[in-house]
């Protein structure tokens with residue numbers, strides 16, 4: 001009989017093998033899609049990319065290769081190929097990221113304006129004296145995992161509880177999702193209104209009629225922050241601020257604030273892509289498309305901020321069909 005450590009090592013090896021197999025399958029499909037794109041058959045290419053995304057929604061790196069079409073990527077080629085896949089009906093988040101970033105780098109203000117417009121929304125779930133807060137805050141600090149500098153995630157030096165799922169867990173967590181849902185419904189209704197005026201919009205075309213929510217808590221201390229990132233596996237995502245420390249009042253330093261805008265790659269000029277800063281407040285909700293890059297500023301002092309990062313998954317999302325994807329999302 002295997003010792004506990006051996007069983008743990010075997011389970012980890014099996015998981016790693018499964019992940020590698022999945023990645024190989026997706027990369028093979030994308031390689032074939034690349035050939036089809038080069039020959040001008042975007043419809044067939046989009047079918048293969050859709051299959052690859054269903055196998056591995058983390059296909060961002062491989063997708064970048066597909067769109068680059070060469071070792072030295074040209075922004076115009078990336079943009080053209082992203083646009084072709086979108087026109088052929090593949091509008092998942094990773095392709096929208098490449099479409100928007102390449103448009104900004106090329107100075108395509110029209111595309112940047114259409115893709116960013118007023119999709120970033122803030123709302124208010126409650127004020128600072130909400131009766132759920134003490135119990136919710138305690139529950140969100142339950143089962144935390146420390147993240148130092150994980151290679152494939154954006155979090156730095158912070159704690160997370162990774163298993164928040166709508167309809168599951170402690171009653172206080174179920175209630176939290178029940179309260180979030182009407183806010184999300186309102187946001188989606190507003191987006192549906194915009195979609196009626198722009199029915200071929202690449203993001204709005206994917207507006208789900210039914211969705212599920214999932215997420216994780218983030219408990220931030222002095223050094224916790226998030227590098228610029230997006231959420232490749234969902235359609236929209238949000239933040240719900242539960243506990244907000246006094247230091248966020250420092251408006252000059254923007255301690256603990258959220259930055260939403262260009263990914264801030266120093267080698268690129270992102271043209272008209274407008275950035276926005278959001279100051280946390282207890283009960284505040286932020287909602288945005290999952291292709292929007294965002295990052296956070298460390299508190300810089302020994303105080304604590306607790307928020308819930310949540311995602312909106314279309315009910316038919318491949319993420320929902322694969323329980324193994326219900327793990328922390330690479331950001």
Ligand SMILES: [Fe+2]
Pocket residue numbers: 229230231294309331
């Ligand atoms: Fe995020």
